[in-house]
Amino acid sequence: MFSGIVEEAAQVVALEKDGGNLHITLKCSFTDELKIDQSVAHNGVCLTVVKLPGDGTYTVTAVQETLDRSNLGLLKVGDEVNVERSMMMNGRLDGHIVQGHVDQTATCLEVTQEDGSWRYRFGYEVPAGMAAKGYVTVEKGSVTVNGVSLTVCNSEARSFEVAIIPYTHQLTNFHNIVPGTVVNLEFDIIGKYLARLMEFTAQ
Numbered sequence: 001m002f003s004g005i006v007e008e009a010a011q012v013v014a015l016e017k018d019g020g021n022l023h024i025t026l027k028c029s030f031t032d033e034l035k036i037d038q039s040v041a042h043n044g045v046c047l048t049v050v051k052l053p054g055d056g057t058y059t060v061t062a063v064q065e066t067l068d069r070s071n072l073g074l075l076k077v078g079d080e081v082n083v084e085r086s087m088m089m090n091g092r093l094d095g096h097i098v099q100g101h102v103d104q105t106a107t108c109l110e111v112t113q114e115d116g117s118w119r120y121r122f123g124y125e126v127p128a129g130m131a132a133k134g135y136v137t138v139e140k141g142s143v144t145v146n147g148v149s150l151t152v153c154n155s156e157a158r159s160f161e162v163a164i165i166p167y168t169h170q171l172t173n174f175h176n177i178v179p180g181t182v183v184n185l186e187f188d189i190i191g192k193y194l195a196r197l198m199e200f201t202a203q
Contacts, residue, residue, distance in 0.1 A: 002041045003087045004095035004142075004149020006172045009080035010042075013057055020064035022073065023050075027057045028083055034058050039100070041084045043173075044147035044184045045070050046100025070102045071146075071182045080173040082147040095149030096142040102184040103135055106145070108177050109159060118169055120145075120177065123159040124185060134195030135187050144186035148172055 010028035017023075024042070031052070034040070038049045045066055051059035067073035075081070087093070106124035122145065126135050137143050137152045137160040144150070150162040169175050177183065 001087050002046070002084050002095075002098040002100050002147070003093055004044075004084070004098040004144050004147065006082040006084050006148050006168075008083060008171060009173045010083045012075050012077055012079045012081060014059075015075060015077060018061075020067075022062045022067060023059055024062060024072065024075065024081075025051075025057050025059045026081060026083070030085070031056050031058050034085075039086045041086075041098070041100045041147050042081050043071060043102075044082070044098070044100065044144050044186050045072060045102050046086075066102075069104060070184045071105055074182060080176060082172045084147055096144075097189055098144050098147075098149060098186060099189055100186075102186050104185055105182050106185050108179050108181045108183065110179060111177065114163075116166065118164045118174070119161055120164060120174070121154075121159055121161045122183060122185075125158060132195065132199070134192035136191070137187070138191065141191065142188045144184075146173060146177075146183045148174070 008028055010026040013027050014025035034049050036049055036052060039046050047060035047062060049058050050061050062072045106122040108120060109123045110121040112119040137155045139155045141152050142149060143152050152160045154161040164174050
């Protein structure tokens, strides 16, 4: 479980294909604090630490299902990945409840620099059946984009916008997102549960 409050952008230092799996090796400031089997969110995808060679890097593995559903299969050496360690349950929930289970990808449609902030518009396709199950955005609701907990604005059927403050723009890989960039989405789990309950109630 995560909060969507990204700790930093880690750098990809190596990528290794292994059948349908992808081993991703990264470097970040808290590598020495990690343990084998620990969960870390990468662009919003919960992955398990499988290797700690002691050189300031760590390795996680993404299976084919994860690669098909997320943007991790598009990574290149040198790319920045938003990382967050799992949430501690004895603290404040500064973002929102994020599972680390990416639902699908979206594409950046537009980036607009405003007075001291940035506005990003993302487009995505979702089947009507999935939309009915809560795989949508709602105005002023929560959405996770590349692991970042954000508030939705200008929510439409197949697109939405988010506003990014300078701190988030600098700390995360949002400063690398341009029109055409593919990002990971996780829709609000509370919305999914409510949609599911309404579906059963209507039967």
